Amino acid sequence: MNNNSFFRRLRKNQAFWPLIALALILLFDAIYAPTFFKIGILDGHLYGNLIDVINDGAPLMLVAIGMTMVIATGGVDLSVGAVIAISAAMGAVLINPALGNQLISNDILTKDATNTPLWLIVLADLAAGTLCGLWNGILVSRGRIQPMVATLILMVAGRGIAQLITNGQIMTIYYTPYFYFGNGFILGVPVSIYMVAIVFILAWVLVRKTAIGLFVESVGINAKSTYYSGISEQNVKLLAYTFCGFCSAIAGLILSSYVHSADANNIGLFYELDAILSVVMGGTLMAGGRFSLFASVIGALVIWTFTITMYTVGVPANALLAAKAVLVLIVILLYSDYTQRLMNRFFERRGAQHGATH
């Protein structure tokens, strides 16, 4: 009996299913691509497929953390990819404003120099993203526009704004200190993962050590009754969207630093989809309510492990989209009410304890 309830608690934990998925994919790797687990040391830092997963997946983990907060309030943020592009464009422009100017010849552009100090670039990046998030938040909370539509506006216009900033050019960055965020290592571990850790701890403290997490969940469950309980439902939403913008801005910083360029059209493409997928995989309902930041991060890891595994076993990059779709299909079917009910029936044959959970 005791054993049984332990399994039940484990199964009820939000991180349970994503961890199972991760384990399955790693098992697959262990059988079909044993090289996947090889971790070597090159130039004093770790390298290998697993490190790639963590380093490449860092932006997605960040966006997933922000997206979790938004989805927990019962909303969704479709503009994260566009915010990533805006943040990246901002960084590239501040490093060299002349980059976008076609009249200036190329040789001065390719110098390892910057026009703005690094701290100011980072600050401006974050400020741009946070402002975008704030804009979404105002539209949703004050304008009372459906979240999907409100963020759709920035999704459509955002990449236009990013192109406006970069003057329609793909800006290559030559300033080496900027590369640190995406390619640097501290104690042999990628810098990006430290940034994920900092944001994660910050968010975790914010939602679990203060009442904000509870507010977010209660807004997601019932915004109206939250309002009548004397909590400003508007400000909670505003905070969630702003935080999501902030996370996307950091993701933009890491991504542009990783690929050494800011391509307004393609940077962070499909990130909104991947981020929503991570959150859904992490067991947070799209309708809002109970959420788990940790489970979402694991969800993001699952996606990237899956991606890199597919590359390792030789699936062409183009076919990956279709493979990912099948993954999504399995996940959404597993999480659907119908399957959950079936599973509940399977695990609790007596059926005495369930029923009131929804």
Next chain:
Amino acid sequence: MAQRIRLSLLNHGPLLITMLIFFVAYMLGGWMYPTMQKPQVFFNLFINNSSLLIVAIGMTMVVLTRGIDLSVASVLALTTVASAVLLKHGLPPAVVMPLMLLMGITFGFILGSIIHFFKVEPFIVTLMGSFFARGMAYIISLTSVTINNDFYRFLALTSIQIPFLPNAYVYLYALVGPLLLLVTIYIAFFTRFGRTVYAIGNNEHSAALMGLPVGRTKIIVYAFSGFCSALAGIVFSISLLSGYGQYAPSMEMDAIASVVMGGILLTGGVGNVIGTLFGVLINGTIVSILQFNGTLSSWWTRIGVGLLTLVFIGLQSLFYRGKKHA
């Protein structure tokens, strides 16, 4: 009488505003760039947005049931590639076209079934569908495939003179959208199915309690959207005489923006398919004005469409609130 006028104004207000904005935008364009006054420019709107119009009509029906279909652009791209490759292998168009339409219907049917039976959010399911269709398009062919079929070429190059207007013409394929629009207007307003669609959009639960076939209607609506996407894909491949997996990269967003600009509420149940036509025309007018200007860069299109969408959503919520108070 005054009461009735007020009521009908409230009901058709968003549509009237959409029409007004289109005419104002078009006249503004004509005033700034006299070449835009030529009738051909107006008909070019239909030629250039032929596939967007078809996709947007399918999207309208889905939005009316309070759903959304994000897979339209990918299904369109998949259709162009698949039909181009099939034609290359020597299959006659008489086989390829019905096959593509069948594929679109099946695709939409499957998505609709998942949405209905597993009770998953439409936008996640169709997102998955979008991934899948785009991936399949890349698997079929990585590069652009040209179409050399005589019948396709005939369809692409046949132009029809507009009566009473000299030097104005439309291509044959540009007529598909308006025809589909007429059919859809009939379906939406004069059939039991259409009324069910509106009822579901207003309140799915009470529609089910009234004994309306909610599940069947929802699945048919998604299948219809899949059909429209495939049809738009055929039109697209005719207009460009090629197929490519990267065609129409963000057309689902254009379609949603057109639907919103057409005065259809994304909360479902309110709106008119004719509005979608004007939404598409507004979209096209913005693009033409930018093209006539020449100095403005292409990204202003995106910013412009985004801003207009915002304005329309603001107007919608104003109207909606006014209606609630009335």
